[in-house]
Amino acid sequence: MRALQLIGDRQLELVDLPAPPPPGDGEVQVRIKAVALNHLDVWGFRGMAFAKRKLPLVVGAEASGEIAAVGAGVSGFKAGDKVVSYGAMTCGKCTACREGRDNLCENVAGIMGFHIDGFARELINLPARLIIPVPDGVSLRDAACAPIAFGTTEHMLFDNAKLRPGETILVHAGGSGIGSVAIKMAKAIGCTVITTIGDDAKAEKAKALGADHVINYKTERFEGVTRKLTAKKGVDVVFEHVGGEGFNASLFVLKRGGRLVTCGSTAGPTVTINLMQLFQQQYKIFGSFGCVIRNVRDSLSKIAAGMAPIIDSEFALADFELGLARLEGRQVFGKVIVNF
Secondary structure, three states: OEEEEEEEOOEEEEEEOOOOOOOOOOEEEEEEEEEEOOHHHHHHHHOOOOOOOOOOEEOOOOEEEEEEEEOOOOOOOOOOOEEEEOOEOOOOOOHHHHOOOHHHOOOOOOEEOOOEOOOOEOEEEEEHHHEEEOOOOOOHHHHOOHHHHHHHHHHHHHHHOOOOOOOEEEEOOOOOHHHHHHHHHHHHOOOEEEEEEOOHHHHHHHHHHOOOEEEEOOOOOHHHHHHHHOOOOOEEEEEEOOOOOHHHHHHHOEEEEEEEEEOOOOOOOOOOOOHHHHHHOOOEEEEOOOOOHHHHHHHHHHHHOOOOOOEEEEEEHHHHHHHHHHHHOOOOOOEEEEEO
């Protein structure tokens, strides 16, 4: 079978690997049809996997496909079913897993395509407990965006930040995969959405998604504009996944008692926080990583109901690196898809 392996930092190779054996007890075999790219893929490509990783490594952290075969003891799936998979190899046995807090698994083997072999291969055997069915009417291209782009956003907004209808939210990087989803999810419950972008060409696209106000952070100080838009009251929630110098500015635009939820640090992982500001203003800061399986299922339901992901571009498997380059260049608006 075809597979795309990372053989060294910034070195990808399309190879032929032996197909997996028939699925074992409790497993299904999935034929991968689409891989959705994320900054996680860029970090792994650059060599930022930190620990656990051994090369060569099959890449791809988010994907969709069809059931090719079903192992013994598996019910609810049959050959041909459209599915997605949870993106981490959890143990399924620890307290967190049993309670449905999958992203807090105490014995996780790693993130697919980052620490352990991922989805960029034609066939893969996976535990059936990590497989989520795709609703009728949802394309495999769109479904590929559910496990990370939609699931991560769902977990950030509703499990952690507890976003409520009618609140005001600042969404950073509204043209990114998760930023574009956050705009849609927030508008769907009647929130006022302010978003930042780094290119004026993205402004109209962000407004078309539902953003009420769009700020080019390269030409304007987003904190000043946001404070003005909210009559100096600030926003209820900041959807943060950038980090770096803008983190403290994001705290500054929160109203008293506001919530900041963060899942990334593309502009830098280190910040200095004014603790007096933090406790006097009673800010709530939530670190959010990935999602739980329930979030993926709920995200697929939202896609089925019409909340389609924004697709920036599509590439063939052999052009995977072109997709990564598009992400690195920050010219994307929405998701990059790699098709098999």
